[in-house]
Amino acid sequence: xxxxxxxxxxxxxxxxxxxxxxxxxxxxxxxxxxxxxxxxxxxxxxxxxxxxxxxxxxxxxxxxxxxxxxxxxxxxxxxxxxxxxxxxxxxxxxxxxxxxxxxxxxxxxxxxxxxxxxxxxxxxxxxxxxxxxxxxxxxxxxxxxxxxxxxxxxxxxxxxxxxxxxxxxxxxxxxxxxxxxxxxxxxxxxxxxxxxxxxxxxxxxxxxxxxxxxxxxxxxxxxxxxxxxxxxxxxxxxxxxxxxxxxxxxxxxxxxxxxxxxxxxxxxxxxxxxxxxxxxxxxxxxxxxxxxxxxxxxxxxxxxxxxxxxxxxxxxxxxxxxxxxxxxxxxxxxxxxxxxxxxxxxxxxxxxxxxxxxxxxxxxxxxxxxxxxxxxxxxxxxxxxxxxxxxxxxxxxxxxxxxxxxxxxxxxxxxxxxxxxxxxxxxxxxxxxxxxxxxxxxxxxxxxxxxxxx
Amino acid sequence: xxxxxxxxxxxxxxxxxxxxxxxxxxxxxxxxxxxxxxxxxxxxxxxxxxxxxxxxxxxxxxxxxxxxxxxxxxxxxxxxxxxxxxxxxxxxxxxxxxxxxxxxxxxxxxxxxxxxxxxxxxxxxxxxxxxxxxxxxxxxxxxxxxxxxxxxxxxxxxxxxxxxxxxxxxxxxxxxxxxxxxxxxxxxxxxxxxxxxxxxxxxxxxxxxxxxxxxxxxxxxxxxxxxxxxxxxxxxxxxxxxxxxxxxxxxxxxxxxxxxxxxxxxxxxxxxxxxxxxxxxxxxxxxxxxxxxxxxxxxxxxxxxxxxxxxxxxxxxxxxxxxxxxxxxxxxxxxxxxxxxxxxxxxxxxxxxxxxxxxxxxxxxxxxxxx
Numbered sequence: 001x002x003x004x005x006x007x008x009x010x011x012x013x014x015x016x017x018x019x020x021x022x023x024x025x026x027x028x029x030x031x032x033x034x035x036x037x038x039x040x041x042x043x044x045x046x047x048x049x050x051x052x053x054x055x056x057x058x059x060x061x062x063x064x065x066x067x068x069x070x071x072x073x074x075x076x077x078x079x080x081x082x083x084x085x086x087x088x089x090x091x092x093x094x095x096x097x098x099x100x101x102x103x104x105x106x107x108x109x110x111x112x113x114x115x116x117x118x119x120x121x122x123x124x125x126x127x128x129x130x131x132x133x134x135x136x137x138x139x140x141x142x143x144x145x146x147x148x149x150x151x152x153x154x155x156x157x158x159x160x161x162x163x164x165x166x167x168x169x170x171x172x173x174x175x176x177x178x179x180x181x182x183x184x185x186x187x188x189x190x191x192x193x194x195x196x197x198x199x200x201x202x203x204x205x206x207x208x209x210x211x212x213x214x215x216x217x218x219x220x221x222x223x224x225x226x227x228x229x230x231x232x233x234x235x236x237x238x239x240x241x242x243x244x245x246x247x248x249x250x251x252x253x254x255x256x257x258x259x260x261x262x263x264x265x266x267x268x269x270x271x272x273x274x275x276x277x278x279x280x281x282x283x284x285x286x287x288x289x290x291x292x293x294x295x296x297x298x299x300x301x302x303x304x305x306x307x308x309x310x311x312x313x314x315x316x317x318x319x320x321x322x323x324x325x326x327x328x329x330x331x332x333x334x335x336x337x338x339x340x341x342x343x344x345x346x347x348x349x350x351x352x353x354x355x356x357x358x359x360x361x362x363x364x365x366x367x368x369x370x371x372x373x374x375x376x377x378x379x380x381x382x383x384x385x386x387x388x389x390x391x392x393x394x395x396x397x398x399x400x401x402x403x404x405x406x407x408x409x410x411x412x413x414x415x416x417x418x419x420x421x422x423x424x425x426x427x428x429x430x431x432x433x434x435x436x437x438x439x440x441x442x443x444x445x446x447x448x449x450x451x452x453x454x
Numbered sequence: 455x456x457x458x459x460x461x462x463x464x465x466x467x468x469x470x471x472x473x474x475x476x477x478x479x480x481x482x483x484x485x486x487x488x489x490x491x492x493x494x495x496x497x498x499x500x501x502x503x504x505x506x507x508x509x510x511x512x513x514x515x516x517x518x519x520x521x522x523x524x525x526x527x528x529x530x531x532x533x534x535x536x537x538x539x540x541x542x543x544x545x546x547x548x549x550x551x552x553x554x555x556x557x558x559x560x561x562x563x564x565x566x567x568x569x570x571x572x573x574x575x576x577x578x579x580x581x582x583x584x585x586x587x588x589x590x591x592x593x594x595x596x597x598x599x600x601x602x603x604x605x606x607x608x609x610x611x612x613x614x615x616x617x618x619x620x621x622x623x624x625x626x627x628x629x630x631x632x633x634x635x636x637x638x639x640x641x642x643x644x645x646x647x648x649x650x651x652x653x654x655x656x657x658x659x660x661x662x663x664x665x666x667x668x669x670x671x672x673x674x675x676x677x678x679x680x681x682x683x684x685x686x687x688x689x690x691x692x693x694x695x696x697x698x699x700x701x702x703x704x705x706x707x708x709x710x711x712x713x714x715x716x717x718x719x720x721x722x723x724x725x726x727x728x729x730x731x732x733x734x735x736x737x738x739x740x741x742x743x744x745x746x747x748x749x750x751x752x753x754x755x756x757x758x759x760x761x762x763x764x765x766x767x768x769x770x771x772x773x774x775x776x777x778x779x780x781x782x783x784x785x786x787x788x789x790x791x792x793x794x795x796x797x798x799x800x801x802x803x804x805x806x807x808x809x810x811x812x813x814x815x816x817x818x819x820x821x822x823x824x825x
Contacts, residue, residue, distance in 0.1 A: 151526065358677075362571055370578035373526030398531035402581035429585075 010106055010123035011170045013056055014232055016204035020215050023049035032229035033236040038083050038203055047077040056080035063087055067096035081106030085128045110174050113261045113334035118166035125167045129339050130156045130175030131263050133194040134187055135395050151374045153395050158268035160198035162260040166281040171200035177207045185224035186444055189231045190395055193445035196235040197378045197391035199242040234419035241389050244380035248276035249365040251293040255282040258300035259331035264340045266299055269353050276366035276379040290315050295359055299325045323355055364408040364433045371403050390448040403439040411435050412453030418446035477803035479503055480759035480768040482814040485734050492547035499758040502812040511556035513633035519564040520639045520655045522742045525580040529743040534580050536735040538742045540638050542582040544732045546590050553591025560591045563628050565600035565658050568679050573598040599626035601663035601676045611723035614799050618715040624664055624697040629724050637726045637762055641733030641769055644741045646713045648785030651766040652729030653792050657717045664694045686716055710789030718795035721762055729765035731757040738823045753821035763793050763802025764809045774822035777804045784825045
């Protein structure tokens with residue numbers, strides 16, 4: 001019989017890559033939220049110990065491997081399923097899916113971004129192609145500046161927020177740290193938060209040095225692992241946030257063909273401006289999807305159907321401001337290993353950026369944040385509208401201090417929650433557009449939990 | 455240098471000889487950090503100068519802050535006030551002391567980098583405690599002077615005879631509606647001008663709406679989004695035609711020629727009544743993080759004086775420089791000496807022999823900056 005955790009299913013899996021086949025290393029997971037291991041090899045002993053501990057183990061197959069063979073091996077070991085990373089021939093995938101289905105096992109596909117389809121119907125939508133979150137630096141160590149004048153933030157949130165809006169499945173980003181790199185633990189904390197604020201999960205993947213030290217139970221590695229666990233726990237303890245919908249008066253209409261699968265696109269650019277934004281997948285465009293929005297950015301006007309055009313006409317007739325992407329310009333699609341824009345496309349994107357920037361201006365589209373360069377945020381509201389959460393992630397290597405948040409709306413109670421500090425009540429004060437709060441310090445990440453004033 | 459420029463300098467020098475520029479006392483004090491009692495430390499400096507009351511009682515005091523470059527650019531993760539911005543605690547202490555000395559109104563101003571939005575929001579982006587600053591004196595106002603802001607017209611400030619670049623500057627009216635003008639500056643180098651002190655801080659009173667790279671050609675662009683390199687630094691284009699144009703468009707376009715002269719002209723056109731220099735923590739090697747080779751340092755010093763040229767001269771001496779050094783000598787390797795140019799326009803004296811230093815002696819305060 002499968003342990004209870006396995007029965008919960010993929011939606012509740014908190015995944016991590018695990019390179020050790022030593023069953024004793026599983027003790028490192030005790031007390032952590034990690035309940036799903038993505039492995040490249042497993043022994044019966046390892047599989048048995050994992051099952052006894054209630055851990056779901058997924059056997060990973062890379063491009064070039066035969067999906068059926070991996071599926072057979074997973075079934076023999078009585079694992080929870082298989083993860084296919086990269087591109088595979090469809091017939092092989094279908095045979096593996098049938099084989100796994102008959103055995104009651106799960107198939108998770110993490111295709112290249114170019115093949116990513118949020119409506120795929122699997123339990124998990126995701127990819128292993130991602131940026132390593134952090135501040136982009138030049139080879140000489142200087143920080144690269146973004147168009148805003150602030151540091152350039154490498155993030156996967158644009159893609160993940162789009163996927164979150166386009167699919168009800170669990171969203172995974174399974175990128176690994178760049179090879180031969182050794183990172184401080186803070187970079188892992190940021191990777192966790194970068195996915196979590198978009199309602200997704202990062203498949204925890206440690207660099208080789210960290211893995212070796214962790215499996216050897218070195219004190220510093222254990223302490224760092226505990227911090228990683230604390231950050232995972234923080235977002236799992238508030239799992240309901242994952243399903244909360246983006247709250248913004250700015251809607252961004254795009255799809256896979258208009259840049260949604262790239263990083264560094266329009267969604268990321270707006271996020272760097274610290275303006276809340278509501279991604280609206282083109283296929284889901286409706287009057288309801290635009291309800292409450294005052295500004296809409298339509299990246300690819302030519303892709304709209306007549307019905308969708310009418311919806312946008314209705315939006316503008318009711319006072320909404322619509323900004324359309326440059327005519328005749330098609331967003332490039334991700335191709336091979338390229339998941340960001342090339343220089344020439346970047347210039348075109350800057351044209352959109354200038355327009356968006358002037359449209360957004362000083363408007364409060366849900367929240368305005370101050371002194372947050374090197375940070376990203378995301379505002380989401382509970383289905384009943386009584387609560388909202390403003391996620392904050394600090395990508396810099398120093399704590400962020402003296403942050404001010406102007407919230408559009410009448411919030412009576414504001415709490416600051418973070419993984420490594422006790423919950424704090426903040427004192428909201430009235431401003432023209434709602435209330436404001438001040439935050440003294442954020443280490444890696446935090447969330448403002450906002451209670452609507454009755 | 456063209457013949458006309460040479461004659462201009464010569465004429466200025468003759469004028470300077472005819473009437474010696476004013477010198478005024480400068481006070482120097484120690485402050486270990488920004489967490490200490492800066493009100494006490496600054497109050498002592500002002501007392502050594504004779505007290506603020508006689509200057510500010512019942513007056514509108516305008517404090518020009520030094521907020522160089524985008525607040526998003528930090529140096530090695532330090533707070534902005536610890537490196538290239540004047541520190542908010544120094545500002546808070548000065549505001550408080552102005553209020554205590556009877557100032558009717560204290561107005562904080564800056565032409566915020568690439569922004570025409572409210573100064574309060576810009577300061578929030580700097581991580582400043584705006585509410586605390588607003589409460590530090592009875593009537594505190596904030597004004598971004600990078601455009602018209604809440605005002606209806608620009609004010610014209612004429613430069614004196616002997617000016618090199620512009621006959622007058624169009625500035626935000628806040629600078630006219632001022633009884634006491636204070637330059638609240640940082641002790642640091644400047645890549646173009648050698649030093650950024652009280653004088654160079656006021657280069658930033660020019661509105662980018664008129665003098666910015668994206669200034670309107672005919673009329674000001676009230677939504678400025680760029681710096682002032684093309685118009686002021688390099689003279690690649692003129693300011694908006696609504697403002698006075700250059701005296702001699704054939705003069706040198708080199709920034710080491712233009713920026714010191716424009717700075718001196720501005721100090722003559724909009725006189726500075728009090729100079730306060732924050733040298734508690736700062737950077738050496740340049741004015742902001744976009745300059746390579748910056749180094750964070752902690753001189754632990756505060757400097758104040760009634761005359762900006764004299765105050766800058768004392769500050770330069772503290773930095774280990776000769777305030778009368780000519781072009782080619784540190785820190786004026788590729789530029790003219792702003793202090794000497796301001797002296798030529800009669801703004802003040804950079805002659806240490808004529809400047810009385812109170813509090814710490816220059817030798818006691820010496821904190822050498824890079825040669």
